[in-house]
Amino acid sequence: MEALTNVLENFLMPISSWVSRNKSLQGISKGFMRILPVTILSSMFYLIANFPITGWTNWLASSGIGNYILIPYNVTMGLFALYAAFAVAYSYAQNEKCDALSTGIVSLICFLVLTPYVTDTAGALFAEGDLAYSFGWLGCKGLFVAMLIAIIVAKVYCLFEKKGWTIHMPEGVPPYVEQSFASLIPGFICAGVCGILAYELSLTSFGNIHELIYHYLQTPLTALGGSIWGYLIATVLIQLLWWFGIHGFNVVMGVMMPIFLGIDMARMAGETTNPIGMSLMTVVGQSTVCCCIIMLFFCKSKQLKQIGKIATPAAIFNIGEPIVFGVPNVLNPYMFIPTVLLVPIVTNLFFYLGFVSGIVTPLSGAQVSMQVPVVLYGLVQGNWMVALWQALAIPLGVILFLPFYKMYDKTLVAKEKELEAQKND
Numbered sequence: 001m002e003a004l005t006n007v008l009e010n011f012l013m014p015i016s017s018w019v020s021r022n023k024s025l026q027g028i029s030k031g032f033m034r035i036l037p038v039t040i041l042s043s044m045f046y047l048i049a050n051f052p053i054t055g056w057t058n059w060l061a062s063s064g065i066g067n068y069i070l071i072p073y074n075v076t077m078g079l080f081a082l083y084a085a086f087a088v089a090y091s092y093a094q095n096e097k098c099d100a101l102s103t104g105i106v107s108l109i110c111f112l113v114l115t116p117y118v119t120d121t122a123g124a125l126f127a128e129g130d131l132a133y134s135f136g137w138l139g140c141k142g143l144f145v146a147m148l149i150a151i152i153v154a155k156v157y158c159l160f161e162k163k164g165w166t167i168h169m170p171e172g173v174p175p176y177v178e179q180s181f182a183s184l185i186p187g188f189i190c191a192g193v194c195g196i197l198a199y200e201l202s203l204t205s206f207g208n209i210h211e212l213i214y215h216y217l218q219t220p221l222t223a224l225g226g227s228i229w230g231y232l233i234a235t236v237l238i239q240l241l242w243w244f245g246i247h248g249f250n251v252v253m254g255v256m257m258p259i260f261l262g263i264d265m266a267r268m269a270g271e272t273t274n275p276i277g278m279s280l281m282t283v284v285g286q287s288t289v290c291c292c293i294i295m296l297f298f299c300k301s302k303q304l305k306q307i308g309k310i311a312t313p314a315a316i317f318n319i320g321e322p323i324v325f326g327v328p329n330v331l332n333p334y335m336f337i338p339t340v341l342l343v344p345i346v347t348n349l350f351f352y353l354g355f356v357s358g359i360v361t362p363l364s365g366a367q368v369s370m371q372v373p374v375v376l377y378g379l380v381q382g383n384w385m386v387a388l389w390q391a392l393a394i395p396l397g398v399i400l401f402l403p404f405y406k407m408y409d410k411t412l413v414a415k416e417k418e419l420e421a422q423k424n425d
Helices: 002-021 023-034 036-049 054-063 065-074 077-095 100-114 140-163 175-182 184-202 209-223 228-243 248-268 278-283 287-297 302-316 321-326 333-356 376-381 384-424
Strands: none
Touching: 023 036, 023 077, 023 140, 023 321, 036 065, 036 077, 036 302, 036 321, 054 065, 065 077, 077 100, 077 140, 100 140, 100 175, 100 184, 140 184, 140 209, 175 184, 184 209, 228 248, 228 278, 228 333, 278 333, 278 376, 287 302, 287 321, 287 333, 287 384, 302 321, 302 384, 333 384, 376 384
């Protein structure tokens, strides 16, 4: 293990060093850490509303209480891009010793300027001209645009501030008043450019920047089919997008779900034995549990141990956002190989080979809630062999993740010791 860790360190340390010096990536990373409580809160309420007990979910639905429990989820994860647009710009500006609060507000304004309004079927705005936004682009689907806008706005704002291209007030004016007026020129420039861009994009077939980016992300996926190679490519793309902070499942499954669900339905009807499908993608759901085991029992840094404690209840029910944004996995060079390539490919092949070899009874194809815990999910989806295969996949995942977490943990421990030494001085 130590030899492997040393080899990986020699490969990843230069990349990590570059990332740590990159102001944009640091702004994104610190921004996500600031809004970690948002992901944890959303996971808590989502779990309560979707706890895998039929009687509970039926009662929530019949009583109407479920709709109110989901309100906190909708205003946390459903507006996640909004929080990211502010937090990333704020963190970047703070690192640059600029007015972080004003930068975050301008970034938020620009993101909303570029986000389209919702229209009814007639194409008119709601309620006699009232404006309305869809939660679609304000949540994880709009995260990539939010990060992009946040970094660009923050760079422009800091440039204006450092060059002194702002409104200057006479002496004696309170600092908070001066800061408010100082934000007018960079804010006007940023919002104005975004408004022009929004108009120009409205004249295209895409209509807005979100659709433009999603189009070029989804087009390559249409060529994928129901083969194991197409399935693995789709799986890797999901994880790659998550590594960039984009909700990969929503992007990729927008194209692939009809294909995968079709295979599941055919298997339920006895028309095929192909194990690929949505049921396979959801049965391979032990990665979050593996990560929590490593953080709780193998890591020494305070950060990872704390994240492990916080994320474990959600991880049991296959909710991974606290890990994705808390570790964080997003733009983390230490986590790229295991989360994007190694673990998804190996664990999916582990299940696929178990099914095609006949060792494990094929999945039924029935669509089961993704919040059913690992092993129990296997029992619901197939039989005891599927549950056993899930149980075996947990130590397999731990082994695959461990060297990468150990490397990352080592760097965090060093940083924590450095901060502790600075405090003592």
